[in-house]
Amino acid sequence: MKELIEHQRHFFRSHKTKDISFRLQQLKRLKRVLKSNEALLYEAIYADFKKSEFDTFATELGLVYHDIDDALRNLHKWSRKQHVKTNLVNFPAKSYVLPQPLGVALVIGAWNYPYLLSLGPVVAAMAAGCTIVLKPSEIPSNTSAAIKKVISEHFPTEYFTVVEGGIPETTALLKEKFDKIFFTGSTFVGKIIYKAAAEQLTPVTLELGGKSPAFVAEDCHLKMAVKRLVWGKFLNAGQTCVSPDYILVHRSIEQRFLALAKAEIEQENLRVENGNYVQIINDRNVERLEKMIDPEKIYYGGDVDRENRIISPTILSKVSWDDTVMQEEIFGPIMPVLVYDSLDEAVDRVNELSKPLSCYVFTKSAKTKKKVLNEILFGGGGVNENVVHLANPHLPFGGVGNSGMGSYHGEAGFRAFSHYKSIIEKTTLFELPLKYYPHTNGKLWWIKQFFKF
Ligand code: NAD
Numbered sequence: 001m002k003e004l005i006e007h008q009r010h011f012f013r014s015h016k017t018k019d020i021s022f023r024l025q026q027l028k029r030l031k032r033v034l035k036s037n038e039a040l041l042y043e044a045i046y047a048d049f050k051k052s053e054f055d056t057f058a059t060e061l062g063l064v065y066h067d068i069d070d071a072l073r074n075l076h077k078w079s080r081k082q083h084v085k086t087n088l089v090n091f092p093a094k095s096y097v098l099p100q101p102l103g104v105a106l107v108i109g110a111w112n113y114p115y116l117l118s119l120g121p122v123v124a125a126m127a128a129g130c131t132i133v134l135k136p137s138e139i140p141s142n143t144s145a146a147i148k149k150v151i152s153e154h155f156p157t158e159y160f161t162v163v164e165g166g167i168p169e170t171t172a173l174l175k176e177k178f179d180k181i182f183f184t185g186s187t188f189v190g191k192i193i194y195k196a197a198a199e200q201l202t203p204v205t206l207e208l209g210g211k212s213p214a215f216v217a218e219d220c221h222l223k224m225a226v227k228r229l230v231w232g233k234f235l236n237a238g239q240t241c242v243s244p245d246y247i248l249v250h251r252s253i254e255q256r257f258l259a260l261a262k263a264e265i266e267q268e269n270l271r272v273e274n275g276n277y278v279q280i281i282n283d284r285n286v287e288r289l290e291k292m293i294d295p296e297k298i299y300y301g302g303d304v305d306r307e308n309r310i311i312s313p314t315i316l317s318k319v320s321w322d323d324t325v326m327q328e329e330i331f332g333p334i335m336p337v338l339v340y341d342s343l344d345e346a347v348d349r350v351n352e353l354s355k356p357l358s359c360y361v362f363t364k365s366a367k368t369k370k371k372v373l374n375e376i377l378f379g380g381g382g383v384n385e386n387v388v389h390l391a392n393p394h395l396p397f398g399g400v401g402n403s404g405m406g407s408y409h410g411e412a413g414f415r416a417f418s419h420y421k422s423i424i425e426k427t428t429l430f431e432l433p434l435k436y437y438p439h440t441n442g443k444l445w446w447i448k449q450f451f452k453f
Helices: 002-012 020-036 038-049 053-079 116-128 141-154 167-174 187-200 222-238 251-268 283-290 343-352 366-375 410-416 441-451
Strands: 082-084 093-101 104-108 131-135 160-162 180-184 204-207 213-216 246-250 298-300 314-316 334-340 358-362 380-383 418-426
Touching: 002 104, 002 131, 020 038, 020 053, 020 116, 020 141, 038 053, 038 141, 053 116, 053 222, 053 410, 104 116, 104 167, 116 131, 116 180, 116 410, 131 167, 141 160, 167 187, 180 187, 187 204, 213 222, 213 343, 222 251, 222 334, 222 358, 246 251, 246 343, 251 298, 251 314, 251 334, 334 343, 343 366, 358 366, 410 418
Parallel strands: 104 131, 104 180, 131 160, 180 204, 213 246, 213 358, 246 334, 314 334, 358 380
Antiparallel strands: 082 093, 093 418, 298 314
């Protein structure tokens, strides 16, 4: 590891990555390489958890291409010197901020969107001009091997390399000095990463998880709300960080919500063989999720096929805050429905939990919208929509508190891997002597006049 990182540091110090044309070239290469290896990438992810070509393109590779195109279009703008005003004390001078790449970056990915969550931050690191060590999640092992193969065949190790492995390999990497660590994964591991980074004072971006609520108010467009929430909840079989974890429905529409959600699931016909549903990633997660399904509370679904690692889309009703399903992030195809009578109380209850990565509110009322958006601190979210905010590169994406720190996507990603160097540039044509010794009363008088203090 040490040698590899030294190698990258040496390359970074050649200043090649600071050249904008180099970065543009690498971004174009990444897109070309991914496109020409799509068949291999589709095959690998299907072998890992039966994710279809459609879903892999729509929720992973398509978004990576979109990110690359956005960076190609905007890189000159993001990386140029930004002039700011100069204050009177420093007159006469020019002041500006210079974005600079942080250096050697470590990107650690999660398993649930193995291409997007590894390569998305890589695009941002490339755009900013860093060198990159990528450690994809080891859990989807075929996907991890495919990323390694594709990248090692087309990029030099000193610029961009993939290290495969799990805890031991990541632990070894974390002992080294990086200039930036970008981590996507659980809050639990996020703390391990943050501690390791603190030892070296390495800046971090932590993209973590948590329980994201969705409020469904009595005045919403119910049919549309249900359609969108069913899509958002069961996409990738619920293994989505911004999935609506639990639904808070106003008591007056609870039964209609449940009936419509059941009808919507049936109409969508969500099944692995239809290409619109995936397996649970491994046996450990099947077991974990099974424990969350209280048989007494199943409104719909609840079928667990352990052998094939498939849990059918499941709705739980009459759920209370003390139920097992409400104790940790679900990260699977279980939709617990809780009812509320007073929005004030529901918001207070959500605020007693950790700050969510996302929060959604379905309503036509400006007052309800304002209350949820203003009174709950969360990473990002939607009004009358869920999940898709992460597909807009103009919206910085990230959590807050237990759901993470820092953000990326579009320019926010470029910023995550950059340092903004502040520069003051003075004229040599003349000098104002006031700051120099001797500090006389006369000079003090002039300073006070000058600044009107
Ligand atoms: P995880 O934390 O178990 O693993 C993430 C990465 O950390 C993997 O590469 C893994 O190899 C590594 N890792 C695991 N244990 C480690 C240890 N002890 N020391 C060092 N490295 C270690 O997370 P996961 O199961 O892959 O992903 C699920 C979690 O990630 C959920 O909580 C989900 O909400 C969150 N997530 C967040 C986002 C986001 O963008 N905010 C996106 C996807 C997933």
